Amino acid sequence: MARSTASFGLPIAGAIAFYGWFNLVRFGSPFETGYGISLLTIQSLQERRAQGLFSIVQIPDNVKLALLQLPDRIGQFPFFSASPYGMSMALVSPALVTSLWAGFRDLTVRLLWIATVLVAVPVFSTTAGVSSNMASDTPWTSRRFLLPSWRLGRTAG
Numbered sequence: 049m050a051r052s053t054a055s056f057g058l059p060i061a062g063a064i065a066f067y068g069w070f071n072l073v074r075f076g077s078p079f080e081t082g083y084g085i086s087l088l089t090i091q092s093l094q095e096r097r098a099q100g101l102f103s104i105v106q107i108p109d110n111v112k113l114a115l116l117q118l119p120d121r122i123g124q125f126p127f128f129s130a131s132p133y134g135m136s137m138a139l140v141s142p143a144l145v146t147s148l149w150a151g152f153r154d155l156t157v158r159l160l161w162i163a164t165v166l167v168a169v170p171v172f173s174t175t176a177g178v179s180s181n182m183a184s185d186t187p188w189t190s191r192r193f194l195l196p197s198w199r200l201g202r203t204a205g
Contacts, residue, residue, distance in 0.1 A: 083174075090132075102174050110172040 068078030075082060077143040083101055086092045099105045117136045137144050147164075149158045 102170070104173055106174060107172045110174075114172070 060156045071080055071082075074080075075085070086120060088097055096106065096109075097160055113133055114137050116138075118139070119135055120131050122125060137201045150160075152158055152161065
């Protein structure tokens with residue numbers, strides 16, 4: 049039991065230690081990630097940051113941006129452009145949509161849905177998680193959701 053706990057916990061502790069060291073080198077504090085000191089030039093993002101970096105108030109807008117945001121219409125070819133706030137993961141990530149067919153009966157599927165929700169809560173509750181850098185960070189943000197959901201889609205098949 050102790051060996052399996054150590055095998056599970058050591059990589060996590062190592063990753064946290066490395067991340068803390070990396071932030072210490074970059075910002076002078078292991079707890080500063082850069083989001084709190086970043087310069088926001090868009091007024092709407094400044095207003096969202098004023099609500100708090102992590103806040104339950106952010107969740108409705110972030111869910112809308114992550115799941116429902118459509119491309120912006122423009123007056124010239126190709127007539128659509130990605131929103132600077134990002135686009136719906138359902139549009140740009142088919143694995144997210146296919147994961148819905150996995151059902152909920154299998155224990156593995158239930159555990160993967162729990163993992164997806166546990167990842168989604170901090171992402172959707174932060175100013176920086178979805179809305180402020182979704183356009184530049186879409187592959188990373190999508191991967192956080194798609195690793196569990198990719199497996200969900202495979203389980204369904």
